[in-house]
Structures are given as C-alpha cells and as structure tokens.
Amino acid sequence: MSFTRRKKMLAATAGAAVAALTLAACSSDGGDTDSTDEATGGTDTSAEEVSLTLATFNTPGFSNSENDAEYQYDLIEEYMELNPNVTITYDRKAESGDARENFFTKLGPGGLADVEMVEVDWMPEVMQYSDLLTDLSSDAVDGRWVDYVEAGATDADGRLIGYGTDTGPQGVCYRADLFEAAGLPSTPDEVATLLDGDWANFFAVGDDYVEGSGGSAFYDSASGVWQGMTNQLDQAYEDPDTGELIVLDNDAVKANYDQLMAASETQSSHFGQWSEDWFAGLSNGAYATMLCPPWMLGVIEGNATDTTDWNLANVYPNGGGNWGGSWLTVPASGSNIEAATALAEWLTAPEQQAKAFANAGTYPSQVAAYDDEAVSGAVNAFFNDAPIGEIFADRAQAVVPSPYKGEYYFQVNDAINNALTRVEDGTDDPEASWDKAVADIEGIG
Amino acid sequence: MASTDLDTSKAYSPWRQRMGxxxxxxxxxxxxxxxxxxxxIFGLFPIIYTAVISLMDWDTIRNSGEYIGFANFDYVLNDRKFWVSLRNTFSIFLLSSIPQLIIATFIAAMLDHHLKARTFWRMGVLVPYVVMPVAVALIFSQLYADEYGLVNHWLGMVGIDPIAWHKEVIPSHVAIASMVNFRWIGYNALIMLAAMQAIPRELYEAAALDGASKARRFFSVTLPQIRPTFIFVIITSTIGGLQIFDEPRMFDTAGNGGADQQWLTITMYMYNTGWGELNFGRASAIAWLLFLIIIVFGLLNFWLTRRFVSSDQSGSK
Known part of the structure; x- marks a missing residue:
C-alpha cells in the first residue's frame, strides 16, 4: 500500500479546499453516441472507424510516449497497425494517485476513458462499484491469469471487471556481503534454504543476523513485513460475506501484530518506507533484507548504484506474497465498449505482456507469459545476474488469493500501519499504540 | 448636487432624464x-452544496446520499484527529507567521537603504517565492531526514543530539514552518518595502533633526507608517496559514501527517477524509467547520484592524 501512498504524495499538491468543493462541476463529454458500435473483433479492413481512449499511470510499458528512452516495442502503434480502423488516444497519468482521483471523480457522472487502468491498491474500492464497469469475462480469457489476479477482479456475482496486466510476486532481496559478515550463508540458494519456513523462522534468522552483525537491523521496516504477513491471512479486516469489520475480534491480526512488534524492536531499521532515511539505507547497509516484488529491483538499483552486493533469493516466508499490480477495466458508460474490450484483451494477452516486460520491467500476471523466453530467460545484472524470470515465475505460482479486501480495507490498514510506525518511532509502546489504532478503527464507517 | 444640475437643465427630455x-x-x-x-456559480453554489452534502452519508460516485442530520459534524467534533489537526494548524501558523513578519520587516528595512545594485537585491528576495512549493518541500525533506539528513549532520558537528524531525510534534512543526518561511519571507518583505518607500522622507529628516537614532526612527516613524500594510500582511498570512496544505503534505512520503498525526493540518485531514477514505459527507463537514473558523478569525481581524486604524488616526493628530 505504501507504494500508492508514495505516489499519491508526489502528486498531491492541489488545493484541498478547492478539491472538496468543486466536485459538482464535472460532466460527461461522451458526445459521440451516434456511432454504431460494430467495432473490431478480429476483422479489420472494412470495419468502421473507431477512436478509443486508453488511460494508464506510471510506466506500464505500452507506448514509447511513456518514457524518454525508446522502448523495444510500441504496443499502441502495433495495435493500430493491426486494426487500421482504430485510433487510440493514449493518456498516461504520472502517478497512480492521480489516476485514482480521476477515476472516482468521473466514474459516476461519466467521462472516463474507454479503457481505464486500475491499481491493486485501490481495486477493493473499485470493486464496490463493479456494476458500473463492463463484465469482461469470456472464453478467450478463461484461465489466462494466475489465480489471485483473476480473483482480485472478480466481484461477488462472478463478474470479471478487469484484465490483469502486471503483478508483484515477492521474493526476498538481501545484501550478500552483510549476510556473510554476520556469519550467515550468503549465496541465493543457501539463503532460500535458510528462509524457507514460516514467519517465526524468518524472525529467528533475523535474531541470528542481529547478533552476528553486532546489532544491525535485519529488515527495512515493520510496514513492509506487515503487508507480507497480513496478505497471507484468509480473513483479515472484514468479513467476506457481510463486509463488516471483524479486525478487532480477529486474533490472527493481533497475533501478527504482537509477533512483528516483538521482532521489530531489534530487527527493523525503524525507517518509514519511502522515507529519505529508508532510501539511504538501501546503499549504506542499515538493513540487510527486504521483501521484494519485481518492480522493487529497479527502486533498489536506482538508489544503491554503488552497492554491488544486493541479491535475490527464490523464497518467501510462509508461502507467497504479492505487492502491486494492475488491471485494465472498461467503464460501462463508454460508447465503444466492444472495441475497448478487444483492445484490453489484446494488451493483456501473454505475448503483449511479455513485450511490456521487456519494455518497462512490468512483470506479467499471465501464466503463459512465464514460458515466454523474453520473461523466463530474464536476468538482472545489478542483482548479480539473478535469474529473475525464473524466480518470479516460481514466486507468482506460490501466491494464494489474498484475504477479502472490502470497502474499509485501506482505512483499517492505514490505522494499523500508523500503529506500527508509532512503535517504530518510539512515540508509543506496542500496546498503547494498538489502543490508538483500535480507537481509529472504531470510528470507521 | 446632481439633482440641482438636472433641475436647471430642462432642455433634457423626461425620457432621457429618466434614462440618465x-x-x-x-x-x-x-x-x-x-x-x-x-x-x-463557483463560490456560493459549492458552499451551499457542501452544506447539503455535509448532512448526508454521501456516495460521490453514485451521486446520491442519505440524510443523516448532523452525524458527520458529531463524528468530526468527537474525532481526536480533528482537534489534533486544529492544534497543529495553529501551531504551524504561529511558528511561521511570527518569525516571518519580523524577518520580512527587517529585510524590508534593510532594502529601504541606499544599496548598490538595488534591483538585484530586491528581486533576489523574491526568488524563493518563484520556486514551486513541491520543489521546496522535496529539498527540505532531504535536509530534515531523521538519520542521514544535513540538518542533523550539522547539529552533530556542533555537538547537538539529532532531532527527530518526523517523530516529535514541535520539531516537525518547526521544520514545516521553515519551509513556509523560506517561501513567503521575501514576498512579504517586498510588500513591506513598497509601504516603506511611500513614507514621506521629511518625517525621517524631522526625526533626525530632533536627534532620533536609527533604531528610534525605525520604531517611531517606519513601523507606525506601515501599519495598514502590516495588517494586510497579517490577514493574508492568517488565511493562508489556516489553509496550509502543500508543505505538511510533502513533509514525508506518506503525506498523511505522521503516524501519530504529529503534523496533520486541518486541510490535510479534510483531504484525507474526502479523497483518501472517499467519505465526502465528513469531508464536507470539515470544510464547513474550517469555513466557520476562518470567519471567526476574519471577524477578529476586522475588530483588530479597526482598533489599529483608529489608534493610528489619533496618533497622527
């Protein structure tokens, strides 16, 4: 979640007072209702002219316009060449937070693009309004994605409202030099064996590391580990059937909290994720491990250019974990739903996602893409030639569908993350901090 | 007077007269x-519409809501975060406005002297104002990083323990206030300078003839003469200060005002409630409360202004 929050903060400079007051002024501009929608299926030559809009954020690897650097493939151009009657207007927001605001501003009154990208962080909120999005399920895409990606976009009525693009299966990034100095095994295979087990095992290794290193921190932040632990619970904050808050009666959540807080006292660097200190820690060895989705590799590389000892182990405590990922949705208010669906279907097909991965490193969520040489053969030079293609394919298969995330998921998660941070900062002790979180959660709704 | 004019000029026809x-x-x-x-359209309607929404459990996407009376206000007024954010807002406001006015006045007084390359210096103080607040916040957040930040590094060199800028309440307010001051001091200094330049030079000459020192001339001539401008600057910085958003929002990467709401301001609280939680009913309630607070402050300012102005007149007699 912090991934989105970070992006949100980078984006958030608009006057809040204005934002709250001017919601009323947005109206639909979908004027071309008179066009008969006989759009593209696969036949293209004699089909009617269609213009589509596609809205994304960050760098999904679709178009050269995303970046200063040339991509290997331009998928948007390619689609327009394959379907000469289709003209695509590509609108990319810099940050996920911008896209979220735009999405929820226009979802009701209309005015969204024909195809809208949605990030995993705000997908639970989007699912509240799944009836305003097109049901995209079809035989053509049946079984295309790994289970948890498909489950994340399927609503209570079984409607599939999003086609998965990329995803974020996690391994463990670690500093081989620091492991070695602390007297721990340090090759990727050895570390994978060492960390194979549950969270108790992970924290036990952490204790060894703290002792062997003379008191250095084992992992980057409690928040990072928290989302890893919580995402493995069957039920976390809300009842899947009723949507009611169950977090305060859920012993598993409190047990995770206690376990994590006990370990964090010595094992966490106590830095907030994405804080300046946290970034500095990537290169100065303030911590030795991080739970690592594919997109994190670029973050580490970009902020630890002088460090040569980051490596990636094919392991994840207690099974699998996912952090990040997106879907393409088709708002039901659009005027070219059929053509829009065809575009989303094509863009999220394994072949195209393998190209997007080559372009921008966005790791595919399509099972078949993992057999594509462009994906499976990928190695990362900065991470000492780690075979990231193989590793993340394994990690993706290990992820089980995350707990039910409903309307209140992010408010609860924020409240608990604040509780973790208060303890990390030394503002409160774990119990007092939990009590504040309980008060915050009781006010939700 | 105008009517007598019209009375004498009967040449005008009654129709033209009426038109006139x-x-x-x-x-x-x-x-x-x-x-x-x-x-x-853009002011009154949103204000009223916000009032309507604040009484509802509002779903902005379906554009519908259920009337729930004053439940949103009840929740907000009983929410610890509201009062904390109010405290933070006023604390940051005071920590920024007071030093800002003092330093700006001082700089303006210095610029009022006969300097070489006057325009260069005067434009120079305006440079921070031109820099985007977001850029300022990014630079300052590097300076104020808790472990590896430059400010703590410098403090360490003179033997002061590092300060937890992002963990403790007052340090975080000081850090945010310093960003605000960086941006606004030069701007206010230029406004004050304009006021100072309008002061008749004879007053200074007369004061000098009476044997007043430089300091005495500043306090007895300059300050009373720029009083109306001073009040203007106070009012604008009050309105700006109560709506402070960018700097605290950019102070850390999460933008939520800290885990313990150390630097959550009232506009951030409103933004997070509206856009973060998509609870626009409550956000509207907060907007109205902020509106009322600003009105109270406006009235306070009005009262103070009248006092100042009348005392000014009695002083010049």
Missing part, C-alpha cells in the same frame, strides 16, 4: 455583476 437617472443608479451594479455571477 437609471444609468447612474444601475450601472455600478451592472459593472460589478459579472464578479457576483461568477462568485455565485
């Missing part, structure tokens, strides 16, 4: 009408 009367009476209203029409 009408013109004189109505046109001022006509000329100011565009402002009020625009205000009604």
């Amino acid at each position: 009367m009408w013109d004189r009476k109505a046109s001022p209203y006509l000329y100011i009408a565009p402002f009020f029409i625009v205000f009604a």
Whole structure:
C-alpha cells in the first residue's frame, strides 16, 4: 500500500479546499453516441472507424510516449497497425494517485476513458462499484491469469471487471556481503534454504543476523513485513460475506501484530518506507533484507548504484506474497465498449505482456507469459545476474488469493500501519499504540 | 448636487432624464455583476452544496446520499484527529507567521537603504517565492531526514543530539514552518518595502533633526507608517496559514501527517477524509467547520484592524 501512498504524495499538491468543493462541476463529454458500435473483433479492413481512449499511470510499458528512452516495442502503434480502423488516444497519468482521483471523480457522472487502468491498491474500492464497469469475462480469457489476479477482479456475482496486466510476486532481496559478515550463508540458494519456513523462522534468522552483525537491523521496516504477513491471512479486516469489520475480534491480526512488534524492536531499521532515511539505507547497509516484488529491483538499483552486493533469493516466508499490480477495466458508460474490450484483451494477452516486460520491467500476471523466453530467460545484472524470470515465475505460482479486501480495507490498514510506525518511532509502546489504532478503527464507517 | 444640475437643465427630455437617472443608479451594479455571477456559480453554489452534502452519508460516485442530520459534524467534533489537526494548524501558523513578519520587516528595512545594485537585491528576495512549493518541500525533506539528513549532520558537528524531525510534534512543526518561511519571507518583505518607500522622507529628516537614532526612527516613524500594510500582511498570512496544505503534505512520503498525526493540518485531514477514505459527507463537514473558523478569525481581524486604524488616526493628530 505504501507504494500508492508514495505516489499519491508526489502528486498531491492541489488545493484541498478547492478539491472538496468543486466536485459538482464535472460532466460527461461522451458526445459521440451516434456511432454504431460494430467495432473490431478480429476483422479489420472494412470495419468502421473507431477512436478509443486508453488511460494508464506510471510506466506500464505500452507506448514509447511513456518514457524518454525508446522502448523495444510500441504496443499502441502495433495495435493500430493491426486494426487500421482504430485510433487510440493514449493518456498516461504520472502517478497512480492521480489516476485514482480521476477515476472516482468521473466514474459516476461519466467521462472516463474507454479503457481505464486500475491499481491493486485501490481495486477493493473499485470493486464496490463493479456494476458500473463492463463484465469482461469470456472464453478467450478463461484461465489466462494466475489465480489471485483473476480473483482480485472478480466481484461477488462472478463478474470479471478487469484484465490483469502486471503483478508483484515477492521474493526476498538481501545484501550478500552483510549476510556473510554476520556469519550467515550468503549465496541465493543457501539463503532460500535458510528462509524457507514460516514467519517465526524468518524472525529467528533475523535474531541470528542481529547478533552476528553486532546489532544491525535485519529488515527495512515493520510496514513492509506487515503487508507480507497480513496478505497471507484468509480473513483479515472484514468479513467476506457481510463486509463488516471483524479486525478487532480477529486474533490472527493481533497475533501478527504482537509477533512483528516483538521482532521489530531489534530487527527493523525503524525507517518509514519511502522515507529519505529508508532510501539511504538501501546503499549504506542499515538493513540487510527486504521483501521484494519485481518492480522493487529497479527502486533498489536506482538508489544503491554503488552497492554491488544486493541479491535475490527464490523464497518467501510462509508461502507467497504479492505487492502491486494492475488491471485494465472498461467503464460501462463508454460508447465503444466492444472495441475497448478487444483492445484490453489484446494488451493483456501473454505475448503483449511479455513485450511490456521487456519494455518497462512490468512483470506479467499471465501464466503463459512465464514460458515466454523474453520473461523466463530474464536476468538482472545489478542483482548479480539473478535469474529473475525464473524466480518470479516460481514466486507468482506460490501466491494464494489474498484475504477479502472490502470497502474499509485501506482505512483499517492505514490505522494499523500508523500503529506500527508509532512503535517504530518510539512515540508509543506496542500496546498503547494498538489502543490508538483500535480507537481509529472504531470510528470507521 | 446632481439633482440641482438636472433641475436647471430642462432642455433634457423626461425620457432621457429618466434614462440618465437609471444609468447612474444601475450601472455600478451592472459593472460589478459579472464578479457576483461568477462568485455565485463557483463560490456560493459549492458552499451551499457542501452544506447539503455535509448532512448526508454521501456516495460521490453514485451521486446520491442519505440524510443523516448532523452525524458527520458529531463524528468530526468527537474525532481526536480533528482537534489534533486544529492544534497543529495553529501551531504551524504561529511558528511561521511570527518569525516571518519580523524577518520580512527587517529585510524590508534593510532594502529601504541606499544599496548598490538595488534591483538585484530586491528581486533576489523574491526568488524563493518563484520556486514551486513541491520543489521546496522535496529539498527540505532531504535536509530534515531523521538519520542521514544535513540538518542533523550539522547539529552533530556542533555537538547537538539529532532531532527527530518526523517523530516529535514541535520539531516537525518547526521544520514545516521553515519551509513556509523560506517561501513567503521575501514576498512579504517586498510588500513591506513598497509601504516603506511611500513614507514621506521629511518625517525621517524631522526625526533626525530632533536627534532620533536609527533604531528610534525605525520604531517611531517606519513601523507606525506601515501599519495598514502590516495588517494586510497579517490577514493574508492568517488565511493562508489556516489553509496550509502543500508543505505538511510533502513533509514525508506518506503525506498523511505522521503516524501519530504529529503534523496533520486541518486541510490535510479534510483531504484525507474526502479523497483518501472517499467519505465526502465528513469531508464536507470539515470544510464547513474550517469555513466557520476562518470567519471567526476574519471577524477578529476586522475588530483588530479597526482598533489599529483608529489608534493610528489619533496618533497622527
């Protein structure tokens, strides 16, 4: 979640007072209702002219316009060449937070693009309004994605409202030099064996590391580990059937909290994720491990250019974990739903996602893409030639569908993350901090 | 006087006369009408609409809501975060406005002297104002990083323990206030400078002849003379200070005002409630409470201004 929050903060400079007051002024501009929608299926030559809009954020690897650097493939151009009657207007927001605001501003009154990208962080909120999005399920895409990606976009009525693009299966990034100095095994295979087990095992290794290193921190932040632990619970904050808050009666959540807080006292660097200190820690060895989705590799590389000892182990405590990922949705208010669906279907097909991965490193969520040489053969030079293609394919298969995330998921998660941070900062002790979180959660709704 | 004019010139036809009367009476209203029409659309309507939404459990996406009376206000007024954010807002406001006014006045007084390359210095103080607040916040957040930040590094060199800028309440407010000051001191200094330049130089000469020192001349001539400008600057910085958003929002990467709401301001609280939680009913309630607070402050300012102005007049007699 912090991934989105970070992006949100980078984006958030608009006057809040204005934002709250001017919601009323947005109206639909979908004027071309008179066009008969006989759009593209696969036949293209004699089909009617269609213009589509596609809205994304960050760098999904679709178009050269995303970046200063040339991509290997331009998928948007390619689609327009394959379907000469289709003209695509590509609108990319810099940050996920911008896209979220735009999405929820226009979802009701209309005015969204024909195809809208949605990030995993705000997908639970989007699912509240799944009836305003097109049901995209079809035989053509049946079984295309790994289970948890498909489950994340399927609503209570079984409607599939999003086609998965990329995803974020996690391994463990670690500093081989620091492991070695602390007297721990340090090759990727050895570390994978060492960390194979549950969270108790992970924290036990952490204790060894703290002792062997003379008191250095084992992992980057409690928040990072928290989302890893919580995402493995069957039920976390809300009842899947009723949507009611169950977090305060859920012993598993409190047990995770206690376990994590006990370990964090010595094992966490106590830095907030994405804080300046946290970034500095990537290169100065303030911590030795991080739970690592594919997109994190670029973050580490970009902020630890002088460090040569980051490596990636094919392991994840207690099974699998996912952090990040997106879907393409088709708002039901659009005027070219059929053509829009065809575009989303094509863009999220394994072949195209393998190209997007080559372009921008966005790791595919399509099972078949993992057999594509462009994906499976990928190695990362900065991470000492780690075979990231193989590793993340394994990690993706290990992820089980995350707990039910409903309307209140992010408010609860924020409240608990604040509780973790208060303890990390030394503002409160774990119990007092939990009590504040309980008060915050009781006010939700 | 105008009417006697009209009475003597009977040559005008009654119709033209009536038109002239009408013109004189109505046109001022006509000329100011565009402002009020625009205000009604973009100011008054949203204010009323916000009031309506604040009484509802509002779903902004389905554009519908359920009337729930004052439950949103009840929740907000009983929410610890509201009072904490109010405290933070005023604390940051005081920590920024007071040093800002003192330093800006001082700089303006210095710029009022005969400096070489005057324009260069005067434009120079405005440079921070031109820099985007987001850029300022990014630079300052690097300076104020808790472990590896430059400020703590410098403090360490003179033997002071590092300060937890992002963990403790007052340090975080000081850090945010310093960003605000960086941006606004030069701007306010230029306004004060303009006021100072309008002071008749004879006053200084007379004071100098009476044997007043430089300091005495500043306190007895300059300050009383720029009082109206001073009040203007106070009012604008009050309105700006109560709506402070960018700097605290950018102070850390999460932008939520800290895990313990150390630097959550009232506009951030409103933004997070509205856009973060998509709870626009509550956000509207907060907007209205902020509106009322600003009105109270506006009245306070009005009262203070009248006091100052009347004392000014009695002083110049």
